[in-house]
Amino acid sequence: MSAAVHALELQGVSRSFGALKALMDINMKVGPGERRAVLGANGAGKTTLFNAITGDFPPTAGRIRYFGEDITGLPAHERIRRGLRRTYQSSQLFHGLTVLENLFLAVRGVSRARFSFRRPGRNDPAMEAAEEMMDTVRMSHLAHTSVSELAHGQQRQLEIGMALAGAPRFILFDEPAAGLSSAERTELVAMLRNLPEHIGYIIIEHDLDVALRVVSYCTIMHNGAIFKEGRPDEIEQDPEVQRIYLGSGHG
Amino acid sequence: MASVIEETPRESDGVLARLVRPVRWYHLVIALVLLVFPFVSTGFWTVQIAAQTFILGTIALSLMLLAGYGGMVSLSQLTIAGLAGYMVAVFGGASGGLGMFWPPIVAIPLAILIATAFATLVGALSVRTEGIYTIMITLAVGMAFYFFVLQNREIFNAFNGFAGLRPPPVLGINWRQPEYFYFLSLTVAAFGYFLVLYLSRAPFGLALQAVRDNPRRMRALGFNIQAHRIAAHALAGFIAALGGVLMVWLNTQISPGSVGLGPLISILIIAILGGILHPIGPFIGALIFVLLDNFAMQLIGGDRFNTVIGLMFLLIVLFSPDGVLGLWKMARERLKASKKPSADW
Numbered sequence A: 001m002s003a004a005v006h007a008l009e010l011q012g013v014s015r016s017f018g019a020l021k022a023l024m025d026i027n028m029k030v031g032p033g034e035r036r037a038v039l040g041a042n043g044a045g046k047t048t049l050f051n052a053i054t055g056d057f058p059p060t061a062g063r064i065r066y067f068g069e070d071i072t073g074l075p076a077h078e079r080i081r082r083g084l085r086r087t088y089q090s091s092q093l094f095h096g097l098t099v100l101e102n103l104f105l106a107v108r109g110v111s112r113a114r115f116s117f118r119r120p121g122r123n124d125p126a127m128e129a130a131e132e133m134m135d136t137v138r139m140s141h142l143a144h145t146s147v148s149e150l151a152h153g154q155q156r157q158l159e160i161g162m163a164l165a166g167a168p169r170f171i172l173f174d175e176p177a178a179g180l181s182s183a184e185r186t187e188l189v190a191m192l193r194n195l196p197e198h199i200g201y202i203i204i205e206h207d208l209d210v211a212l213r214v215v216s217y218c219t220i221m222h223n224g225a226i227f228k229e230g231r232p233d234e235i236e237q238d239p240e241v242q243r244i245y246l247g248s249g250h251g
Numbered sequence B: 001m002a003s004v005i006e007e008t009p010r011e012s013d014g015v016l017a018r019l020v021r022p023v024r025w026y027h028l029v030i031a032l033v034l035l036v037f038p039f040v041s042t043g044f045w046t047v048q049i050a051a052q053t054f055i056l057g058t059i060a061l062s063l064m065l066l067a068g069y070g071g072m073v074s075l076s077q078l079t080i081a082g083l084a085g086y087m088v089a090v091f092g093g094a095s096g097g098l099g100m101f102w103p104p105i106v107a108i109p110l111a112i113l114i115a116t117a118f119a120t121l122v123g124a125l126s127v128r129t130e131g132i133y134t135i136m137i138t139l140a141v142g143m144a145f146y147f148f149v150l151q152n153r154e155i156f157n158a159f160n161g162f163a164g165l166r167p168p169p170v171l172g173i174n175w176r177q178p179e180y181f182y183f184l185s186l187t188v189a190a191f192g193y194f195l196v197l198y199l200s201r202a203p204f205g206l207a208l209q210a211v212r213d214n215p216r217r218m219r220a221l222g223f224n225i226q227a228h229r230i231a232a233h234a235l236a237g238f239i240a241a242l243g244g245v246l247m248v249w250l251n252t253q254i255s256p257g258s259v260g261l262g263p264l265i266s267i268l269i270i271a272i273l274g275g276i277l278h279p280i281g282p283f284i285g286a287l288i289f290v291l292l293d294n295f296a297m298q299l300i301g302g303d304r305f306n307t308v309i310g311l312m313f314l315l316i317v318l319f320s321p322d323g324v325l326g327l328w329k330m331a332r333e334r335l336k337a338s339k340k341p342s343a344d345w
Helices: A046-054 A076-081 A099-109 A125-136 A151-165 A180-193 A233-236 A240-245 B015-020 B023-039 B045-069 B077-092 B104-126 B131-151 B178-200 B205-212 B215-221 B224-251 B261-274 B279-302 B305-319 B323-339
Strands: A008-017 A021-028 A035-039 A061-066 A084-086 A172-175 A199-205 A217-222 A224-229
Touching: A008 A046, A021 A046, A021 A224, A035 A046, A035 B178, A046 A076, A046 A084, A046 A172, A046 A199, A061 B261, A076 A084, A076 B215, A084 A151, A099 A125, A099 A151, A151 A172, A151 A180, A151 A217, A217 A233, A224 A233, A224 A240, A233 A240, B023 B045, B023 B178, B045 B077, B045 B178, B045 B205, B045 B224, B045 B261, B045 B279, B077 B104, B077 B131, B077 B224, B077 B261, B104 B131, B104 B224, B131 B261, B178 B205, B178 B224, B178 B323, B205 B215, B205 B224, B215 B224, B261 B279, B261 B305, B261 B323, B279 B323, B305 B323
Parallel strands: A035 A199, A035 A217, A084 A172, A172 A199
Antiparallel strands: A008 A021, A008 A061, A217 A224
16 A cells, blocks of 8 residues: 555535535545544534545545545445444444443454354454453443443443444544543543554544544534644644634633 | 353353253243143143143244344234244145145145245335334235235135144154143244244344344444344244244134234234243243133133233233333342342441
8 A cells, every 4th residue: 555545535525414515625634543633613514524434424525535445435334344433422332232242243243244143152253352342441340231231431431442343444533522521531531542553533522631632633624614724732722713612711 | 131251151161061051940940840731731721721822922932033132013923923824724735725735744844934935025025114114014914914815715715714724643643632732832932932042142133132222333333234134034934934833733723813903913912911022021921811811701701801911911011111021020120129238327
């Protein structure tokens, strides 16, 4: 793969819902292993951007390339199989299953043996990978707990574990710190920083103490378009950005 | 809730240890009662109560698999069972209709195969819908089948249906004898029960439950959710077909009345009465249903069965949406809570 290939490259991506233009001509290049924040007020189009990238709501115009491959027309599950993952603003978990079973399905979904009538043994590779992932997100003690019995913070943790399962190459985190306690946010920052270097991500996060500490570049969105881009320190110091999005008291 | 690992035996364990691990003392008591029952009861209790419970429970089990694990309430499970029963009659040489006179070794598997294929088709038709629309589509299939067999004389012998249907003698055994028919029904019921129980923790079963909980996320994880749903219909159809073959032998006849709206709804009532979230629920529901069916007449008069079962149904779903199993679970949790020492000193 040549050095010029980007993990994610958006060219003129737009998305409309009837007369509403949720995304307008988005151009963005994210390198392999790069970590970026997408910031902006509610309704700026951040989650719609994620939906366009993952294929949940494909763009109405423009092209999306993922590690050089044009994935604009691919269904969501084909993008997942190529190592593109996401988390959701509100947890999208399987509440009738246990923590381990949720992670097991996340691993199994991207393997070839998705459809199987045979119970997994202890040496099942997907089961081992799920157990490893439980360690990573520090949930091993909750392996057999039903998701419906988990606290909100634990559900957010599991949501991240689901995104990390099965060899991801690029992850889209949609407000991972929402509803977390201060201690849980600190843990989240540590976990994001400790991700393997080859895994790049885009994070949408309203808590700038989290977002600006885990990325090397920021994109600010406003009314469905890119408003400004820069390093975290530039963004933090930018008076216009401060005034409009961050609040003048920030910093 | 039990999980994959809890129920997954360690590879290093012997086969016997792996089989015996989940067995509790009350499982042994139930097994003993089931084995001894036909030898200490009358033919009426052995066949009309016990065997009928196993058969109706098996058909309701197929609905439990779809609704409990898959979130798809199908009203056509009795139709699938009825089709299998009709096919046994048609291929097995009952008088009237097509009357094929094929040997049982061909007729019975073919009947089950046709019913399973039909269930798969119904599944393919209904899986694109959700909730009330699935119920309506499967109800429409059930009603269409009812009117078809009612009017079709060439294959299904119209309103007369078929009579004199008995299990064929295999290995020189007369399977109509109460004890033999009891064990035949018990074997089929146990096969269905353990199959569903096993699959509930296999990747297919887990995926099916995950599709029920969050289809959008499952799709995003890379699973083909329609394929899982259709496979569930096929599997449930197979189980219902097994029950259907036994049902026709139990009643020795099948007619449009056997697959009408009443029996269709009865299967739903049985599954919900017992509890739709665990495979044992349909058998508990079937036992209550069969007991009421047989004894309500003696208790409160001949035509009050539907009133009694309706009231029973209302009471149970009012207090426990998960049927009798839910009541049992609530009672156990209260007992546990009352046994816990108080945190106050």
